[in-house]
Amino acid sequence: MLMPKKVKFRKHQRGKRRGLATRGATLDFGNYGLKATECGWLSTREIEAARIAMTRFIKRGGRIWIRVFPDKPVTKKPAETRMGSGKGGPEDWVVVIKPGRILYEMEGVTEAIAREAFRLAAHKISIPTKFIQRESI
């Protein structure tokens, strides 16, 4: 699963998610893509589950690009713990998604296959998405 090899700080603050994606909002590699339409956190498990769903469907045809990388640690306090006594330990890695961000790109398959593969992938993701394609294919 995707995660940084080393980090400068083990625990991050949660931050805000306002605004639209200004970077990573256009198709740069493939002909088809999956675009987020709302904001949220995408965890490394979700990214991996969606990738597996897509690769299993397209089998050995086509290429997939993952356009996001989870580099933000999320902490969690253990179950049945009283409040206080400091911040919990790092549990997961997430990427902050803003509306318009491309999550995956695909090439080397027909539009029908790409649509179905992205539909399966979208079921694994906690953020609403839409299918997009290059204007001149």
Place this chain on the structure above:
Amino acid sequence: MERINLSAKSRQETGKGPARRLRNSGLVPAVLYGSGIKGAVTISLNGKELDKILHTAAGGNVLVNLNVEGAKNRIVMFKDVLRHPLKGSIEHVDLLEILMDHKLTVEVPVHIVGKAAGLAFGGIVSQEHRKIRIECLPTHIPDSFDLDVTPLGIGQSLHVKDIQLAEGLRALDDPDMTIVSIVAPTAEVAPKTAEEVEAELAKSFEEKEEAKKEEEKE
């Protein structure tokens, strides 16, 4: 080379408030600059007309006869088109005035033609670059370049130097830059689970311990 007429109105108000009002009324804020213009001129364009022009076969590479109200006609090209990240609508346009006797640098789309031989063996057509930069006179700008991939097998590729350029055109990109290649399909590798990683680490630790013990015995 296509030449299209486009009418524009000059605008005095700038900033996000007036720009939003313009967009709501179906217009697109734009800016015009070039060697014959002092500074930049702020104008507004018709959104529907603009959308039609940008969807021609040449993409944005069209010469536009810009008719700004109360000013002389100018020949311009699209320098930059800013789109909304979610809706895809045109937010802003940069127009560059061009001189017909001066060479300019443009990006021309490359289209793939034919079915590669490598596809029969499970290969995938991977287009690394979709546009190449060329230098030419404004009247010589091609709509697109067609690249025939029919003879390509798995592992073979076509480069910038393989594109047949007409007289008066010069490619500015590296001649060895790959445009399209036929790549072998990659088998899916199952990701390691946390238990597998732990088992591997434990195994390597045991091996190290055994090696240490043997050294001590010797």
